Amino acid sequence: MAKSKLIGANEKIAEKVVDTYKKIEDMVVGSYTKIEDTFVDRYLTKEGEGVEEAKERLKREQNAHQ
Template sequence: MAKSKLIEANEKIAGKVVGIYKKIEDTLVGGYTKIEDAFVDRYLTEEGESVEEAKARLKRENNTSG
């Protein structure tokens, strides 16, 4: 009986920890993406090019040169 209560408590704790980790991860990735988009928009886009198009172009250029 005590063992099953410990297992249930550990599963609850694990679920909460994973949930908190996921929220932190999403926040950090979202923040990084905003910074990356701003950098690409400001310094790497060519005239009339969107951020997504610039990222795709840069990825193609890096794949062909490497």
């Protein structure tokens, strides 16, 4: 009986840790994406080009150089 209570408690702790990690990961990735989009918009876009278009162009250029 005691063993099953420990297993249940460990599962709850593990679930809480994983959920917290996912929240932190999402926040960090979201913040990075905002910074990346701002940088691309300010410094790497060409006339009349959007951020996503600039990213695709840069990716194609990078692949062409490899």
